[in-house]
Amino acid sequence: MNEDERSILFIFAHPDDETFTCAGTACRYAAEGVRLALVTATRGEAGKCGQPPVCSQEELPAVREGELRRAAEIIGIGELHFLDYKDKELTAAPVEEVRRALVRIIREVRPTIVITFDPEGLNLHPDHIAISRFTSDAVAAAADARWFPEAGDAHEVERLLWTTPKRFDEVAALDNPDREAGVDYILDVSYWRQAKAEALRAHRTQQESINKIFFEIPNSEVILSMEVYRQAWNPRSKQLPFGDLFAEL
Ligand SMILES: [Zn+2]
Structure with missing residues (x-):
């Protein structure tokens, strides 16, 4: 396909999900000139405020939005969409309403690839599971012109990817x-390890858990050096695993 037309739309639940799972991937494809957009369904306002606190609980949604904007800038995501749902309440969001919102964004961005959580939501977080389900639903609906004709021309996403249900260090040891x-x-993102670390640190309110997962472990470099995805329902190539998300497109 024409290199200039390539685009990736990331769809996640909270500010920081994108950096945890895809920061190196975003850096790599931003450097290649791929258009990158992100949908974040909530502002993560039910999360922690940091230790010591960076802000009050009331200020948290605005602070986390700012952290996300900074992280997105570091990793080259040029376009952000918020769905404005409440953190920890995504499973109760009206299905038709979320479907319409996501279909509208998919038809506007017209991504080649969509990336979201795997159906188990990586860590079984109900919001992660919900956004995975909503995304799979919306990718199918966006391609079908009978859904929401007022929300733009139908668009077929060429590849839907889920974050791997495995831990990166487990994959590295295989x-x-x-x-x-x-x-x-399996993407080698070691070249962008510093940028991923910087984007993780931009989520200041979440530093405690980020440190535990990424920085205060013996194989920190391995964890920061690879990102892994599972292909959803599109035809599975015999050549998998690929080192490039756009392989064979
Ligand atoms: Zn999350």
């Missing part, structure tokens, strides 16, 4: 990753 279910794309 002798034969091609035989592992759920490991379809």
Whole structure:
């Protein structure tokens, strides 16, 4: 496909989900000139305010929005959309309303690839599971012109990817990753490790958990150096795992 037309739309639940799972991927494709957009369904206002607190609980949604904007800037995501749902209440969001909102954004951005959480939501967080389900639903609806004709021309996403249900260090330790279910794309993002670390640190209110997961562990460099995805329902190539999300497109 024409290089200039390539685009990726990330769809996640909270500010920081994108950086945890996809920061290196975003850096790599931004450097290649791929258009990157992000949908974040909530402002993560039920989360922690930091230790010591960066702000009050009332200020948290605005602060986390600012943190997300800064992280997105670092990793090259040029376009942000908020859905304005409440943190920890995404499972109760009206299905038709979310579908319409996501279909509208998908038809506007017209992404080649959409990336969201796997159906288990990475860590079984109900908001993560909900956004995975809503995204799969919306990708299908966006391609069908009978849904929401007022929300733009139908658009078929060429590849829907889920974040891998495996931990990155588990994947790194595999002798034969091609035989592992759920490991379809393995991206070496070691070149962008510093940028990923900087984007993680931009989520200041979430530093405690970020430190535990990424920085205060013995294999920190390994964790920061790879990002892994599972292909959803599109035809599965015999060549998987790929090192490039756009392979064979
Ligand atoms: Zn999250």
